Amino acid sequence: MNLLLLEEADFIAADRVVLRDRRLVHMQDVHRAAVGDNLRVGRVGGLMGNAQLLRLESSEAELQVSFDLQPPAKLPLTLLLALPRPKMLRRVLQTVAAMGVPKVVLVNSYRVEKSFWQTPFLEPEAIREQLILGLEQARDTVLPEIVIEKRFKPFVEDRLPAMTASTLGLIGHPGDYPACPRGLDEPVTLAIGPEGGWIPYEVDLLTKAGLQPVQLGARILRVETAVTALLSRLF
Amino acid sequence: MNLLLLEEADFIAADRVVLRDRRLVHMQDVHRAAVGDNLRVGRVGGLMGNAQLLRLESSEAELQVSFDLQPPAKLPLTLLLALPRPKMLRRVLQTVAAMGVPKVVLVNSYRVEKSFWQTPFLEPEAIREQLILGLEQARDTVLPEIVIEKRFKPFVEDRLPAMTASTLGLIGHPGDYPACPRGLDEPVTLAIGPEGGWIPYEVDLLTKAGLQPVQLGARILRVETAVTALLSRLF
Secondary structure: OOOEEEOHHHEEEOOEEEEOOHHHHHHHHOOOOOOOOEEEEEEOOOOEEEEEEEEEOOOOEEEEEEEEEOOOOOOOEEEEEEOOOHHHHHHHHHHHHHHOOOEEEEEOOOOOOHHHHHOHHHOHHHHHHHHHHHHHHHOOOOOOEEEEEOOHHHHHHHHHHHHHOOOEEEEEOOOOOOEOOOOOOOOEEEEEOOOOOOOHHHHHHHHHOOEEEEEOOOOOOOHHHHHHHHHHHHO | OOOEEEOHHHEEEOOEEEEOOHHHHHHHHOOOOOOOOEEEEEEOOOOEEEEEEEEEOOOOEEEEEEEEEOOOOOOOEEEEEEOOOHHHHHHHHHHHHHHOOOEEEEEOOOOOOHHHHHOHHHOHHHHHHHHHHHHHHHOOOOOOEEEEEOOHHHHHHHHHHHHHOOOEEEEEOOOOOOEOOOOOOOOEEEEEOOOOOOOHHHHHHHHHOOEEEEEOOOOOOOHHHHHHHHHHHHO
């Protein structure tokens, strides 16, 4: 946790918060904070700033806070991601939040196991929990938007074309394709497939919606690694 | 597992192997392989090729194998990595093997907790197990070399300068430094710090050994994500 993220419910006055949950434990056990210490804080969806620890007890801490700093810019990106297996989903959500992806569409694919859609990790509160962990890691305050699309074809045919309009549309896909471009400034829509990859029918539909396959080389990467590698290369 | 990696002990003849361990279970449960099926195989440290499944029983499988393909090229890189916490270490070892890092030096740092050096995951067999998983994921056969350096100063002063000679030496380090370069062809020595980063004394010593700090932006990434992001950007 490199940033203590504050929720509206934490505020007892405009410049005072009281913490009682895992953030209190983290301050005690990891930061080993003491009264008078200064900590970096951010307001979920708002500015970042500083806090001074006024009172620290075993069950709660009180901090005086001030905010003066914009969170870092997001990437100009919409990430279209075949739903990963539940354990990977949690890590990927942290990663995309940490790397500054503003919008993720979790979409079905032929190679997504049906059981993946049943996971409790897709509940809004569970998604938010992982995103918050990623924001705390990277020092950001703005939650990415997560959209769930359980049906591939209607999403790609009916809604994706509007999403990709005036962006560079790319499909991260191993094979005999152009190399993934580097260091872009323009807005990108990037589709990353499931373990085993998109099937040819899916690549066809994505291509018709305006996306072009690009590759990172012969090595097949895990989804989480592929997400990081593609984003880091693109921007 | 995108490549079935074969050890010398698996061979019962020049073109025959018998498998009984987790690879057998994987063939049965994930690949749902049947007699006559073809599978991609590789020989640890050697060529890749094809296997045909000759016999499949609950306790063992026999395959006929042939080898004709070079594994993918490694990156021109030596990675100097502050020892991560044990759980992260295992994932990082998989990641570096998957991404094609040929040599990793695990080094101490002020912010590496002493207990991390006690983990059984540093045993040679445990390290090898994670590297094999990464090679199987990415389709490579050549194990990276892992060097363990428990003392930072003698390593950086006495051995690092020879390692970095005629390479571009870089330290991935957040702060007011030049941006990490992109798309290099030349050999690189890259140092990545622990959670919380290298301390200034360590950056000084690394700089004297010929490495220069570069940064990826304001976001603080987990070690595993930083490794992937830096490698993907550099090469």
